[in-house]
Amino acid sequence: MEPKNRLNEVEEKVNDQIARVRRRGGRLKDEVVTLSHGAGGKASAALLDHVFFDIYGNQLLEQSSDSTVVTVEGERLAFSTDGYVVSPIEFPGGSIGELAVNGTVNDLAVAGAEPRYLSVAFILEEGLEIETLRRVVVKLREAADTAGVHIATGDTKVVPKGAADKLYITTSGIGVIPRGRELGFERVAVGDRIIVSGPIADHGMSVMMARGDLAIDAPIESDSREVASLVKKLFDDRIDVHWMRDATRGGLATVMNELAETTELGIALEDEKIPVRPMTRAACDILGIDPLYVANEGTFAAVVAEADATAAVEALRAAGADGAAVIGRVVDKPVASVVLLTGFGGARMVDKLVGDPLPRIC
Amino acid sequence: MEPKNRLNEVEEKVNDQIARVRRRGGRLKDEVVTLSHGAGGKASAALLDHVFFDIYGNQLLEQSSDSTVVTVEGERLAFSTDGYVVSPIEFPGGSIGELAVNGTVNDLAVAGAEPRYLSVAFILEEGLEIETLRRVVVKLREAADTAGVHIATGDTKVVPKGAADKLYITTSGIGVIPRGRELGFERVAVGDRIIVSGPIADHGMSVMMARGDLAIDAPIESDSREVASLVKKLFDDRIDVHWMRDATRGGLATVMNELAETTELGIALEDEKIPVRPMTRAACDILGIDPLYVANEGTFAAVVAEADATAAVEALRAAGADGAAVIGRVVDKPVASVVLLTGFGGARMVDKLVGDPLPRIC
Numbered sequence: 001m002e003p004k005n006r007l008n009e010v011e012e013k014v015n016d017q018i019a020r021v022r023r024r025g026g027r028l029k030d031e032v033v034t035l036s037h038g039a040g041g042k043a044s045a046a047l048l049d050h051v052f053f054d055i056y057g058n059q060l061l062e063q064s065s066d067s068t069v070v071t072v073e074g075e076r077l078a079f080s081t082d083g084y085v086v087s088p089i090e091f092p093g094g095s096i097g098e099l100a101v102n103g104t105v106n107d108l109a110v111a112g113a114e115p116r117y118l119s120v121a122f123i124l125e126e127g128l129e130i131e132t133l134r135r136v137v138v139k140l141r142e143a144a145d146t147a148g149v150h151i152a153t154g155d156t157k158v159v160p161k162g163a164a165d166k167l168y169i170t171t172s173g174i175g176v177i178p179r180g181r182e183l184g185f186e187r188v189a190v191g192d193r194i195i196v197s198g199p200i201a202d203h204g205m206s207v208m209m210a211r212g213d214l215a216i217d218a219p220i221e222s223d224s225r226e227v228a229s230l231v232k233k234l235f236d237d238r239i240d241v242h243w244m245r246d247a248t249r250g251g252l253a254t255v256m257n258e259l260a261e262t263t264e265l266g267i268a269l270e271d272e273k274i275p276v277r278p279m280t281r282a283a284c285d286i287l288g289i290d291p292l293y294v295a296n297e298g299t300f301a302a303v304v305a306e307a308d309a310t311a312a313v314e315a316l317r318a319a320g321a322d323g324a325a326v327i328g329r330v331v332d333k334p335v336a337s338v339v340l341l342t343g344f345g346g347a348r349m350v351d352k353l354v355g356d357p358l359p360r361i362c
Numbered sequence: 363m364e365p366k367n368r369l370n371e372v373e374e375k376v377n378d379q380i381a382r383v384r385r386r387g388g389r390l391k392d393e394v395v396t397l398s399h400g401a402g403g404k405a406s407a408a409l410l411d412h413v414f415f416d417i418y419g420n421q422l423l424e425q426s427s428d429s430t431v432v433t434v435e436g437e438r439l440a441f442s443t444d445g446y447v448v449s450p451i452e453f454p455g456g457s458i459g460e461l462a463v464n465g466t467v468n469d470l471a472v473a474g475a476e477p478r479y480l481s482v483a484f485i486l487e488e489g490l491e492i493e494t495l496r497r498v499v500v501k502l503r504e505a506a507d508t509a510g511v512h513i514a515t516g517d518t519k520v521v522p523k524g525a526a527d528k529l530y531i532t533t534s535g536i537g538v539i540p541r542g543r544e545l546g547f548e549r550v551a552v553g554d555r556i557i558v559s560g561p562i563a564d565h566g567m568s569v570m571m572a573r574g575d576l577a578i579d580a581p582i583e584s585d586s587r588e589v590a591s592l593v594k595k596l597f598d599d600r601i602d603v604h605w606m607r608d609a610t611r612g613g614l615a616t617v618m619n620e621l622a623e624t625t626e627l628g629i630a631l632e633d634e635k636i637p638v639r640p641m642t643r644a645a646c647d648i649l650g651i652d653p654l655y656v657a658n659e660g661t662f663a664a665v666v667a668e669a670d671a672t673a674a675v676e677a678l679r680a681a682g683a684d685g686a687a688v689i690g691r692v693v694d695k696p697v698a699s700v701v702l703l704t705g706f707g708g709a710r711m712v713d714k715l716v717g718d719p720l721p722r723i724c
Contacts (some may be wrong), residue, residue: 033490038520047518051492055499056513068515070479072538073437081481081534083519117432119443121532123485128395130413137417151418153430155532156409157445158400159722165525170483170517172443172534176434360521 038360040249040295041353066107066246069177076177078113080104083170087360089136091210093202093221097139099297099362100169102226103248105147109228110244110300112183112235113175117152118144120171124156125164133167140169147226149173181235185262187242192330193309194267195302197230197316198223198323199275200252204294204361205283218283225298233319239312240305247301248362250353253292255301256338257352267338269328269350292340293353295361303330400722402612402657403715428469428608431539440475442466443534449722451498451528453572455564455583459501461659461724462531464588465610467509471590472606472662474545474597475537479514480506482533486518487526495529502531509588511535543597547624549604554692555671556629557664559592559678560585560685561637562614566656566723567645580645587660595681601674602667609663610724612715615654617663618700619714629700631690631712654702655715657723665692 028050036043067080082103089096101118108115120140124133144151152174203222208214227246234241245255252274260267276284276291284291304312309326316324328341338350390412398405429442444465451458463480470477482502486495506513514536564585571582589608596603607617614636622629638646638653646653666674671688678686690703700712 028492031492033486033488033492033495033520035488035520035522038486038518044518047492051496051499052516052518055496055503056516057503066515066517068479070512070514070536072434072439072478072536075435075437077434077536079479079481079514079536081483081515081532082517083483083485083532085485085519085521085525116434117430117441119441119534121443121445121534123445123447123530123532124395124400126395126397130390130393130395130409133395134413134417137413141417141419150432152432152441153428153443154414154418155428155444156400156406156414157447157530158395158397159447159527159530160397162524163447163527165521168485168519168521168530170443170445170485170532172481172483174432174434174439174441174536 035359039353039358040254067111069111078108078111078175078177079172080107080111081170081172082107083168084362085168085360086207086362087165088210089166091222092206092219094224094297095136095139096167096169097136098143098224100171101140101143101147101149102224102297103362104171104173105149105226105228106246106298106300108173108175109226109231110246111175111177112181112231113177114232115147115149115173115175115228117174118149118171119153120151120169121155122157123164123168124158125166126158126161128166136167143226147228183241183243185243185259188259188263188265188303188330190265190330190332191306192242192303193306193326194269194328194330195304195309195312196252196275196299196325196327197227197321198299199277199280200247200296200299201276201280201284201291201294203297204251204358205280207361208358209283214287216283216286218279220280220283223296223298227298227300230316230319230321233315234312237311237315239308239315241302242305243303244300247296247299249295251291251293251295252301253290253338253350254353256350259303260338261336264336266331266334267328268331269338269340271340271342273325273327275323275325292350294358297362397721401715401720402616429473431473438539440470440473440537440539441534442469443532444469445530445532446724447530447722448569448724449527450572453584454568454581456586456659457498457501458529458531459498460505460586462533463502463505463509463511464586464659465724466533466535467511467588467590468608468660468662470535470537471588471593472608473537473539474543474593475539476594477509477511477535477537477590479536480511480533481515482513482531483517484519485526485530486520487528488520488523490528498529505588509590545603545605547605547621550621550625550627550665550692552627552692552694553668554604554665555668555688556631556690556692557666557671557674558614558637558661558687558689559589559683560661561639561642562609562658562661563638563642563646563653563656565659566613566720567642569723570720571645576649578645578648580641582642582645585658585660589660589662592678592681592683595677596674599673599677601670601677603664604667605665607663609658609661611657613655613657614663615652615700615712616715618712621665622700623698626698628693628696629690630693631700631702633702633704635687635689637685637687654712656720659724
């Protein structure tokens with residue numbers, strides 16, 4: 001069966017879902033903040049709508065991206081911020097230190113920017129071992145060197161024991177968008193291909209394992225890395241990139257839903273083409289977690305022109321992203337929705353994350 | 363007695379202090395983080411030296427300022443970040459919302475920059491009332507409008523109940539430094555005058571009062587305000603400003619010590635010329651707190667050419683800073699030290715803050 005026909009089959013099933021999906025989370029019914037509000041899914045979107053977008057209004061320059069393009073004296077700069085509250089602060093493949101660099105560097109990179117400067121603000125809990133702090137800061141410095149960004153400025157606050165959980169880091173970044181790099185939802189068109197830069201779900205599962213409160217243990221390492229060098233390779237190879245986003249909080253499913261909702265196009269993903277490492281998939285299966293919703297810290301999704309899809313994957317692999325793959329395409333129906341085409345000719349809707357199965361993953 | 367003679371009198375007393383004062387805090391002996399490390403005084407400096415400066419090394423572009431000048435495609439930008447952990451989050455004259463805007467806007471302003479863009483990252487404690495959050499965000503928005511900055515980008519994280527104290531905010535800001543504005547420690551010279559833009563110690567004392575755990579209560583309001591408009595007035599009036607700094611964590615005494623240590627010049631302040639509101643002074647007296655060490659959130663210190671001192675104060679007053687005053691001058695001795703000249707011909711050293719009398723004030 002052709003993918004197109006399968007899409008038609010599920011179309012009627014999703015019509016009643018569309019209105020709901022297109023709302024970025026629906027009404028906020030809660031009176032207090034819950035962990036779900038921080039998970040990157042529907043509850044997060046509801047909180048953002050009800051509190052931040054409602055009040056910031058036109059102050060907030062751009063709402064549907066992790067970084068914002070600002071123009072300063074004629075130059076296009078990307079400006080981004082992220083808070084890091086991961087628990088535990090050290091896990092296989094990384095720590096909150098490199099996470100805080102890579103996360104913000106990657107937000108800049110997927111906006112098409114070359115990351116230049118970072119600010120780093122620590123909130124420390126009284127009683128934190130200085131040696132632990134030093135280990136984190138060493139990893140942070142190393143990650144900055146690898147990504148080629150300068151730590152321009154910083155801040156340190158201390159709160160009483162019990163008013164934080166060891167340490168939190170908030171980084172902000174400034175990048176310069178070279179002329180000719182034009183990315184945006186408006187450039188996404190039917191027929192474009194969806195690419196991921198590597199296997200998904202490693203970061204979230206590695207943090208879950210590091211917490212040690214699961215019935216299983218598996219040697220899964222976070223994918224935390226900078227992707228600015230991968231993005232540069234795409235542009236150096238003159239790939240016609242239309243849109244990019246790193247698949248962090250809420251995972252690939254969440255960024256694909258944002259893409260579908262904002263463009264009002266359909267995203268058809270092919271299940272068997274989405275790279276997931278065997279160990280990670282096994283851990284997800286045992287725990288009943290869908291890897292599509294698990295956070296990544298060094299993996300991004302891109303929309304490229306159909307003609308450039310193969311070259312894009314080759315470029316990413318040449319730059320060291322061995323697991324890069326074409327995983328789907330942009331379709332006209334179902335509108336504003338993400339559909340997963342399974343290997344047996346089936347299809348299912350991939351909705352936004354509801355609730356919070358994986359708190360404090362990033 | 364002339365101030366000059368008084369300075370000579372105390373010089374011998376301070377020679378043994380100088381080596382100590384010039385070190386930015388001395389060796390870090392602690393094995394864990396303490397509240398003193400966040401107070402902005404000597405312990406903070408020791409932590410910064412031992413952990414951050416040591417590891418960041420040449421990554422950190424500028425160490426002795428709250429913002430950093432970065433050059434992007436030929437333009438001079440100021441880049442600054444600050445975390446806000448004030449408790450309680452609402453207090454007379456302000457809340458953590460306007461603090462998070464004004465603090466970062468002011469760091470940019472005193473670097474000579476016109477503030478343009480802010481990033482705002484929240485860390486929320488599970489269970490925080492949504493209405494409380496909304497009140498804070500409304501104040502934040504209003505402060506941004508007043509300061510003329512755009513909230514360009516943001517982030518929200520949620521941590522479990524008990525892993526934060528209601529909410530923390532980290533803001534970063536980008537400002538543009540107009541050509542011709544040249545500020546820096548290297549421009550400070552003997553004979554220059556020291557100015558403050560208004561009465562000191564109101565912010566810290568208002569937060570202390572709001573905590574309600576003191577034996578006294580006084581209607582003191584925070585001085586939280588943006589100072590970018592005041593700075594603009596100084597430059598519009600062509601005042602020859604050599605250096606500026608907002609006197610936040612650690613108060614006026616701390617920024618004056620940083621000035622003295624970095625320039626290796628002396629700072630002679632005249633006690634009776636330093637503006638302190640009567641109510642604030644009374645509260646400080648009762649509690650045994652020196653107002654020189656209390657945090658401000660809308661008051662800055664400036665070094666201006668001697669010939670422009672009076673015009674500078676007039677400019678600030680014309681722009682609404684009624685309490686602006688000349689409070690001292692730059693002298694050659696004692697080197698790298700701050701001396702307070704009292705009304706009765708006495709003088710005392712104003713050392714850096716030791717310990718942490720006022721935690722979580724900003």
